[in-house]
Amino acid sequence: MLRERGWELSLLAVLLVFPLAVQDAYFRHLMILVLLWVTIGTGWNLLAGYTGQVSFGTAAFFGVGAYTAGLLAHHLEISAWWGLLLGGPLAVLVGFPFGWISFPLRGAYFALGSLALGEIMRLLATVWESLTEGMVGILIMQTFVSKVPYYYLALGLALASILVMELVTRSRLGYYFVSIREDQDAAASIGIDTTRYKMVSLSLHAFLTGTAGALYMNYMGFIDPQVVFSLSDISIMAILVVIVGGVGTIMGPVVGAFVMVAVQEIFRSGGFGGLKALTQAVGGGFLPVLTKYITQAHVLAFGVLVVVVIMTLPNGIVGDWSRIKRALRRG
Amino acid sequence: MAILEVKDLTKNFGGLRAVDSVNFAVQPGEIFGLIGPNGSGKTTIFNMISHFYPASSGSIIFNGADITRTKTHQVCALGIGRTFQIVRPLKRMTVLDNVIASAFLRCRTMGEARKAAEETLEFCGLTPYAKHLARGLSIASRKRLEITRAMATRPTLLLLDETAAGLNPGELDEAIALIKQIRESGVTVVIVEHIMRVIMAISDRIHCINHGQTITEGTPREVANHPEVIAAYLGHGGGGQYADH
Amino acid sequence: MDVLLQTLVAGLLKGGLYALIGIGMTLIMGVMGIINLAHGQMMMVAMYLTFVLFTFLGLDPYFSLLLTMPALFLLGAAVQRWALNPLLKVESLLPQNQVLMTVGIGMVLTEVMRFIFSSNYQSLKTGYSDATFFLGQISFSVPLTIAFLVACLFTSLMFWFLLKTDLGRSIRAVAQDAEAAQLMGVNAERIRTITMGLGAALVAAAGTLLLPVYYLFPDIGKPFTTKAFIITILGGLGSTVGAILGGVTLGLAEALGSTFLGMQYEDLVGLVIFILVLLFLPGGFKRLTKV
Ligand SMILES: Nc1ncnc2c1ncn2[C@@H]1O[C@H](COP(=O)(O)OP(=O)(O)OP(=O)(O)O)[C@@H](O)[C@H]1O
Ligand SMILES: [Mg+2]
Numbered sequence: 037m038l039r040e041r042g043w044e045l046s047l048l049a050v051l052l053v054f055p056l057a058v059q060d061a062y063f064r065h066l067m068i069l070v071l072l073w074v075t076i077g078t079g080w081n082l083l084a085g086y087t088g089q090v091s092f093g094t095a096a097f098f099g100v101g102a103y104t105a106g107l108l109a110h111h112l113e114i115s116a117w118w119g120l121l122l123g124g125p126l127a128v129l130v131g132f133p134f135g136w137i138s139f140p141l142r143g144a145y146f147a148l149g150s151l152a153l154g155e156i157m158r159l160l161a162t163v164w165e166s167l168t169e170g171m172v173g174i175l176i177m178q179t180f181v182s183k184v185p186y187y188y189l190a191l192g193l194a195l196a197s198i199l200v201m202e203l204v205t206r207s208r209l210g211y212y213f214v215s216i217r218e219d220q221d222a223a224a225s226i227g228i229d230t231t232r233y234k235m236v237s238l239s240l241h242a243f244l245t246g247t248a249g250a251l252y253m254n255y256m257g258f259i260d261p262q263v264v265f266s267l268s269d270i271s272i273m274a275i276l277v278v279i280v281g282g283v284g285t286i287m288g289p290v291v292g293a294f295v296m297v298a299v300q301e302i303f304r305s306g307g308f309g310g311l312k313a314l315t316q317a318v319g320g321g322f323l324p325v326l327t328k329y330i331t332q333a334h335v336l337a338f339g340v341l342v343v344v345v346i347m348t349l350p351n352g353i354v355g356d357w358s359r360i361k362r363a364l365r366r367g
Numbered sequence: 368m369a370i371l372e373v374k375d376l377t378k379n380f381g382g383l384r385a386v387d388s389v390n391f392a393v394q395p396g397e398i399f400g401l402i403g404p405n406g407s408g409k410t411t412i413f414n415m416i417s418h419f420y421p422a423s424s425g426s427i428i429f430n431g432a433d434i435t436r437t438k439t440h441q442v443c444a445l446g447i448g449r450t451f452q453i454v455r456p457l458k459r460m461t462v463l464d465n466v467i468a469s470a471f472l473r474c475r476t477m478g479e480a481r482k483a484a485e486e487t488l489e490f491c492g493l494t495p496y497a498k499h500l501a502r503g504l505s506i507a508s509r510k511r512l513e514i515t516r517a518m519a520t521r522p523t524l525l526l527l528d529e530t531a532a533g534l535n536p537g538e539l540d541e542a543i544a545l546i547k548q549i550r551e552s553g554v555t556v557v558i559v560e561h562i563m564r565v566i567m568a569i570s571d572r573i574h575c576i577n578h579g580q581t582i583t584e585g586t587p588r589e590v591a592n593h594p595e596v597i598a599a600y601l602g603h604g605g606g607g608q609y610a611d612h
Numbered sequence: 613m614d615v616l617l618q619t620l621v622a623g624l625l626k627g628g629l630y631a632l633i634g635i636g637m638t639l640i641m642g643v644m645g646i647i648n649l650a651h652g653q654m655m656m657v658a659m660y661l662t663f664v665l666f667t668f669l670g671l672d673p674y675f676s677l678l679l680t681m682p683a684l685f686l687l688g689a690a691v692q693r694w695a696l697n698p699l700l701k702v703e704s705l706l707p708q709n710q711v712l713m714t715v716g717i718g719m720v721l722t723e724v725m726r727f728i729f730s731s732n733y734q735s736l737k738t739g740y741s742d743a744t745f746f747l748g749q750i751s752f753s754v755p756l757t758i759a760f761l762v763a764c765l766f767t768s769l770m771f772w773f774l775l776k777t778d779l780g781r782s783i784r785a786v787a788q789d790a791e792a793a794q795l796m797g798v799n800a801e802r803i804r805t806i807t808m809g810l811g812a813a814l815v816a817a818a819g820t821l822l823l824p825v826y827y828l829f830p831d832i833g834k835p836f837t838t839k840a841f842i843i844t845i846l847g848g849l850g851s852t853v854g855a856i857l858g859g860v861t862l863g864l865a866e867a868l869g870s871t872f873l874g875m876q877y878e879d880l881v882g883l884v885i886f887i888l889v890l891l892f893l894p895g896g897f898k899r900l901t902k903v
Contacts, residue, residue: 084706085705090708090711092649137887137890137891138890141890144641144647144711145845145890147647147711148647148841148845149890151649151838151841152838152842152883155838155879155883156880156883156884156887159879159880159883160880162876163876206477207477208477208480211464211467211468211471211480214457214459214460214464214468215460215468218457218458218459218460219455219456219457219458221419221439221451221455222451222455222456222516223468224419224438224439224440224443225443225449225451225455226472226516226517226519227440227444227469227472227520228440228472229438229440229441230440267834268719272719275715279706283704283705283706329727333723333727335719335722335723336719336720336723336724336726336727338716338719339717339718339719339720339722340716340720341716342712342713342715342719343713343716343717346699346704346706346709346712346713347695347698347699347702347713350699350702350704350705350706350709351704351706355705459705
């Protein structure tokens with residue numbers, strides 16, 4: 037067991053001491069994002085990778101969680117930390133009618149419905165100004181100045197979600213989820229209530245994502261509909277985290293979260309700010325232009341990544357690891 | 368009392384009447400054969416019993432209770448297992464995991480389910496393949512996995528849809544032996560089969576349909592000698608296909 | 613009364629264009645069994661093409677239909693040939709990886725256009741962009757009316773093509789049962805490539821026709837993808853007649869929504885209809901018409 041789990045345990049050890057070793061606020065911030073994405077990715081993986089229900093609506097649940105926390109503080113002047121408890125359940129509540137409508141239908145309905153759900157939530161949050169302040173967004177006071185408490189909360193949430201995953205895959209639930217993914221009719225024929233178990237899977241996904249959203253609100257202190265209900269930056273990012281890491285594997289979302297946050301940052305900040313520093317050092321030339329283009333290209337990079345990963349690594353880094361190793365060894 | 372009773376069962380697909388007022392009753396403990404030429408409606412009858420689609424009219428009674436509108440997974444929970452003519456293994460799971468997924472219907476813990484699955488695998492002779500991925504199996508083993516998976520739900524009635532098709536003579540004998548063994552374990556069997564050698568050898572009674580309608584019902588000998596049955600099979604031009612191997 | 617009538621006319625005209633968008637999507641849905649989430653982005657590419665042809669060569673949008681439609685046909689066919697068809701052979705745990713692929717392609721198209729044209733709004737002003745004519749009290753936008761008529765023409769051509777030509781019959785055969793069609797000698801892979809091309813060409817026509825009365829920026833694709841799938845669901849996945857009904861319904865609903873509720877509700881109306889259809893008519897209009 038220990039040998040098998042060697043690298044996972046070392047990773048855990050590194051994560052536990054990370055804030056002690058690294059003082060730099062920027063890298064701490066990136067690690068918090070990675071951990072949030074581990075949670076969100078794990079939730080998506082449960083629903084899509086294990087149960088076979090591809091969702092384009094992760095942002096709906098993330099946003100509901102974030103707004104739960106934000107609105108509690110904004111309207112009721114209760115601590116936004118209550119959102120950490122309520123964000124998940126509220127996201128589940130939103131998921132319920134949606135699953136109830138779309139799961140009994142066959143074909144593309146669920147995928148399309150989820151896409152519509154994300155858009156509906158974004159438009160609602162934009163239009164319903166008396167509740168959400170619309171495009172202006174919600175601003176709250178953060179509790180801690182230091183990033184360390186947020187880091188450990190995010191780590192705890194990520195570990196909890198992986199634990200949920202471990203437990204689920206070894207139990208009846210996991211068997212039922214995978215059976216549904218493999219063949220819904222065959223699953224029904226061996227006595228599995230497919231609609232009900234798809235609902236369970238959706239609820240777990242919504243709960244994890246909603247809780248992550250609530251933590252995000254507490255950490256960032258500011259949200260608006262464009263950010264938390266974003267199709268490309270939340271829903272598609274969640275999918276990318278999982279397919280890059282490895283669909284249907286427990287460690288896939290962990291690997292994917294590291295890779296994707298890194299990719300996102302390389303483009304958004306021009307190589308973790310490295311390009312900018314280089315420009316200042318060297319001065320002028322083509323570097324500023326290059327930096328400008330690279331920082332603009334992060335969504336393009338996402339798109340290209342989707343295309344390339346699906347074509348070359350259909351099972352992600354973890355799923356295709358043996359293939360990658362073979363390819364590397366060969367040359 | 369009959370374990371399964373089908374009354375005036377009818378199914379329309381648009382303008383096509385695939386099953387037309389079929390009636391039969393299956394007695395506990397027997398092997399009941401359901402035969403008919405290609406496209407005569409046999410699979411459709413199974414699909415209505417396990418409620419993959421609803422019957423257009425008529426009713427299905429199982430152990431005295433009307434299950435015409437009972438959902439697929441509940442039909443299974445009540446004790447009706449089925450196999451698919453076109454096999455549907457859970458491809459990217461091992462054979463053992465396929466069977467564990469079924470066994471969970473009657474087991475609470477992982478340990479129980481695994482033990483029950485291993486027993487069923489042993490009973491059906493698939494133990495050597497337990498660790499294989501389902502998609503890599505030969506056709507004979509896939510057919511056997513269908514039966515094993517259905518048996519793991521501990522049915523009292525088993526619906527077998529052409530589980531002998533595509534097997535070589537040696538595998539056929541094994542399949543016949545397995546079906547007999549299943550009956551001996553107390554499970555009632557309804558079997559759809561084209562291969563006359565199989566159906567004649569193991570059925571207690573046979574119900575023959577053509578174009579969705581009943582032609583006759585009786586012992587294997589009576590049915591085999593019925594002029595309309597002979598006509599239905601030979602009249603389709605492909606009579607040779609159903610002859611003894 | 614006049615306001616209502618005016619709104620209905622505006623909705624109907626827009627609905628004609630939506631039908632064109634929806635038919636392309638439906639065709640793809642029917643043959644490939646997937647929803648093309650790059651559909652609106654392909655329309656956006658066609659709009660930029662029209663814009664460039666107009667601005668640099670002075671080509672009238674109606675004339676540039678002759679260029680944008682073939683160009684987008686090639687783009688669609690290329691996407692199918694080199695990005696989607698190969699996926700049919702890849703062994704993957706990922707469900708619906710083709711749909712995810714179209715999402716990726718949509719993002720690439722959007723961002724490439726942003727690279728070239730920046731995020732700024734563009735518009736194309738022709739002499740007739742604001743022209744109107746009156747029937748009684750009701751005003752008709754000239755370009756929208758032309759667009760409506762051309763959309764009707766293309767829709768009829770499409771029907772004729774699907775029903776009467778050999779290629780059209782092959783497409784329908786693959787849509788019904790790809791395996792059976794293949795056994796009868798139809799090259800399903802080629803049919804898929806052609807179908808994606810046709811779908812792209814149809815949505816390109818819609819984009820080119822719309823441009824004189826609309827504005828343009830790289831993100832315009834996404835809302836149209838959303839509209840396209842709403843129309844497809846409304847119509848019943850894969851039904852051509854349904855797509856026309858769906859397009860007109862969406863056009864009318866949006867027009868009514870923005871007149872009587874306010875502009876900002878326009879997009880929400882479509883999504884609400886989408887939910888209502890899932891709830892009460894899960895087969896879409898196909899259920900009612902049986903076509
Ligand atoms: N889902 C369906 N929709 C439309 N028609 C169907 C459907 N399923 C079956 N049919 C038609 O119903 C008729 C009966 O089919 P069924 O599969 O029950 O025959 P069968 O007796 O099992 O034949 P076989 O021996 O070939 O398995 C056939 O004409 C078939 O084409
Ligand atoms: Mg059959």
